[in-house]
Amino acid sequence: MKQRIAIDLDLTLGEAIIHPLSNSVLGFRKRPGCIEFLEQLRQRYTLCLWSIGSRWYVDTVLAFDLGRYFDETYSWDEMSGEWKDIRRINAEYLIDDNPAYREKARDAGIEADRYVLVPAYGSPEDTADPLLWIRQIDSFVQ
Numbered sequence: 776m777k778q779r780i781a782i783d784l785d786l787t788l789g790e791a792i793i794h795p796l797s798n799s800v801l802g803f804r805k806r807p808g809c810i811e812f813l814e815q816l817r818q819r820y821t822l823c824l825w826s827i828g829s830r831w832y833v834d835t836v837l838a839f840d841l842g843r844y845f846d847e848t849y850s851w852d853e854m855s856g857e858w859k860d861i862r863r864i865n866a867e868y869l870i871d872d873n874p875a876y877r878e879k880a881r882d883a884g885i886e887a888d889r890y891v892l893v894p895a896y897g898s899p900e901d902t903a904d905p906l907l908w909i910r911q912i913d914s915f916v917q
């Protein structure tokens with residue numbers, strides 16, 4: 776059986792393009808290497824998207840050619856909570872741009888190296904090295 780890996784959406788895989796006036800979602804700007812990376816990862820893992828966005832938002836974004844890479848998806852509607860506890864969905868790893876989850880995990884006795892922190896899409900660190908996020912994941916996830 777494949778191990779399960781949870782992956783955050785916003786600023787981890789890219790960024791939603793929001794209409795400035797209507798607030799409607801016009802698309803999703805995927806960060807460099809995103810699709811190739813998901814293709815590669817799904818050979819070895821069951822991929823679970825885990826967003827703190829609403830179910831409506833998640834489904835809207837996934838419709839922009841992203842949904843087919845995921846075996847399961849979780850939104851705030853089903854999985855609200857203060858932090859992303861990977862034990863709740865039996866995931867081996869979480870890939871996320873939010874450093875707070877790793878702190879919470881450590882406090883809860885979960886090995887910190889199961890929380891893979893990637894530079895947020897568009898952050899100075901990311902802009903300086905747009906494929907750093909992939910190398911960081913590769914160095915954690917075997």
Ligand SMILES: [Mg+2]
Nearest residue numbers: 783785786872
């Ligand atoms: Mg995020």
